[in-house]
Amino acid sequence: MxxxxxxxxxxxxxxxxxxxxxxxxxxxxxxxxxxxxxNVYDSDGTQLRxxxxxxxxxxxxxxxxxLERVGRRxxxxxxxxxxx
Numbered sequence: 001m002x003x004x005x006x007x008x009x010x011x012x013x014x015x016x017x018x019x020x021x022x023x024x025x026x027x028x029x030x031x032x033x034x035x036x037x038x039n040v041y042d043s044d045g046t047q048l049r050x051x052x053x054x055x056x057x058x059x060x061x062x063x064x065x066x067l068e069r070v071g072r073r074x075x076x077x078x079x080x081x082x083x084x
Contacts, residue, residue, distance in 0.1 A: 007047070
């Protein structure tokens, strides 16, 4: 059933412009759609929808002693929001 279905991943953000700088600029993902509320990127065939959603807090499982947050593959991320 799901073998022919596409996957869309959703990521919330408090700052759509900053998120575009990261996903479109730093990660160089092609933006395939944009609106005032969301940007959609192509991540090697998987759609990544980054949606503006106001203030965010990191989930408890991302907190580690001595680090502000831990990003993908265990890399420490310093700053206000978890990225990756």
